[in-house]
Every structure is written in C-alpha cells, then in structure tokens.
Amino acid sequence: MRRITILNPKGGSGKTTLATNLAAYYASRGLATVLMDFDPQGSSSRWLKSRPLTLAPIHGVTAYRNQPGMTRSFQLRLPPGTARVVVDTPAAIEPQRFDEYTREADAIVVPVLPSQIDIHACARCIEHLLTTARIKRREERIAVVANRVRPNTLVFRSLMRFLETLDIPIMATFRESQNYIRSFELGVGLHEMQAERSLPDVEQWAPLVAWLESRGRTQEAGAEEAVV
Numbered sequence: 622m623r624r625i626t627i628l629n630p631k632g633g634s635g636k637t638t639l640a641t642n643l644a645a646y647y648a649s650r651g652l653a654t655v656l657m658d659f660d661p662q663g664s665s666s667r668w669l670k671s672r673p674l675t676l677a678p679i680h681g682v683t684a685y686r687n688q689p690g691m692t693r694s695f696q697l698r699l700p701p702g703t704a705r706v707v708v709d710t711p712a713a714i715e716p717q718r719f720d721e722y723t724r725e726a727d728a729i730v731v732p733v734l735p736s737q738i739d740i741h742a743c744a745r746c747i748e749h750l751l752t753t754a755r756i757k758r759r760e761e762r763i764a765v766v767a768n769r770v771r772p773n774t775l776v777f778r779s780l781m782r783f784l785e786t787l788d789i790p791i792m793a794t795f796r797e798s799q800n801y802i803r804s805f806e807l808g809v810g811l812h813e814m815q816a817e818r819s820l821p822d823v824e825q826w827a828p829l830v831a832w833l834e835s836r837g838r839t840q841e842a843g844a845e846e847a848v849v
C-alpha cells in the first residue's frame with residue numbers, strides 16, 4: 622500500500638485537482654484506491670459523489686468530519702486490500718500540524734502556482750516540511766508540481782529558478798487547461814477523458830506517476846523479504 626499526501630497551506634494551489642486526478646488514475650488502472658478528504662470544504666468528496674457509477678470505484682473517506690459514535694481510527698480505516706491512498710489536505714494548516722498528514726506518507730506532493738505570493742508560500746511550506754515536520758531531504762519523499770503554468774512567461778521562469786534553488790525535485794509542470802475544470806465537474810480524472818482531448822495534459826502527468834511508483838518500494842521490498 623502506498624500513501625500520497627498532497628499538501629500546501631496556500632489556498633487554491635491545486636491540491637484537490639491533483640488528489641482527484643491521481644485517485645482516478647490509480648482506480649482506472651485497477652488499483653483499489655482510497656481518497657481521503659481532510660478539507661472541511663469537502664471538494665474532493667463532492668467530486669467523488671458526482672463520479673459516474675460506470676467508472677472504476679474509489680473509496681471515499683470524509684476525514685474532516687467526525688462521525689458520531691465512531692472512534693477516529695475506525696473512521697479512517699482502510700478497506701482490506703487497499704493499494705493506494707491519496708490524501709487531500711485543507712488550506713491554511715499550521716506547520717505544527719503538517720506531521721499529522723506527512724508521518725505515514727510515502728510521498729508528499731506540493732503543488733505551486735506561478736505567482737510571487739505562491740512562490741513565497743511554497744518556500745515556507747517546504748521549509749516547514751524540512752524543519753517542523755522533520756522530513757530529511759535524503760528520504761526523497763517531497764516533490765513539487767508547478768501548476769497552471771503558461772510557459773515562456775516571466776513569472777514561470779521565476780518559479781522554475783526558485784524551485785531549482787530549493788533542491789527539491791520538480792516532478793511535473795501542468796499547463797493551465799480547461800480539461801481540469803471539465804473533468805472536475807464530471808467526477809472523472811483526466812486519464813478517463815477522451816484521449817484526443819486530454820492527451821497533452823495526460824502526458825504531463827507521466828513523470829509524476831513514475832516517481833510516485835518508485836516511492837515506498839524499498840519498504841515494500843523489505844516487507845516482502847521479511848515474509849519470505
């Protein structure tokens with residue numbers, strides 16, 4: 622099982638967009654997938670509710686709402702056989718609480734928009750992941766995704782220059798695309814849309830999904846060896 626947390630306290634950076642598309646990607650590949658929504662806005666949960674029943678199912682956990690009469694661990698339990706867990710986090714979480722979301726994550730993906738405000742917020746987020754949440758660079762668990770980019774703009778070049786100084790890999794750049802808005806409305810993922818429409822966006826996901834698949838493999842290999 623692998624757990625991927627999408628985190629950036631800056632509102633509107635693309636957390637829910639990444640979380641829903643990633644969950645749909647895994648489900649469409651036949652992996653038993655859980656989408657955990659920690660955001661009281663409930664955007665991921667709403668997307669999941671509108672998901673057509675004809676598509677591969679995704680198990681939703683509305684983690685932001687305490688269910689009466691249920692312990693927290695029971696509420697957050699995973700169905701047996703879960704292969705991938707995608708965690709959508711809210712805006713404005715305090716750095717002291719990052720650890721609640723990152724502790725068990727095999728990978729932490731930080732989406733960032735090309736604007737000066739977002740660049741500063743991303744710098745703070747990475748700094749807190751490394752200090753307050755005590756994630757070591759050598760664990761290679763953190764990656765950045767530049768979202769809603771318009772290449773050849775000054776602010777995009779400034780974002781890329783800044784990301785290079787952080788020494789955290791930029792795993793993908795996603796262009797500004799109506800396909801994200803459309804797929805969200807339809808309760809589907811990009812990878813489930815008509816290929817001729819979504820191909821340029823789908824191609825941009827390839828390096829990210831490849832990197833995510835390489836995370837957590839060591840622990841899994843170790844666990845398998847232990848079983849043998």
Ligand SMILES: Nc1ncnc2c1ncn2[C@@H]1O[C@H](COP(=O)(O)OP(=O)(O)OP(=O)(O)O)[C@@H](O)[C@H]1O
Nearest residue numbers: 632633634635636637638712769796797798801802
């Ligand atoms: N690459 C993109 N192209 C076009 N629109 C996008 C893209 N990424 C995100 N959006 C749109 O930007 C808005 C904000 O994105 P999203 O809801 O994913 O951000 P968020 O980080 O989850 O926000 P919040 O912090 O409020 O939870 C949404 O309307 C979404 O459809």
Ligand SMILES: [Mg+2]
Nearest residue numbers: 636637660664
């Ligand atoms: Mg969101």
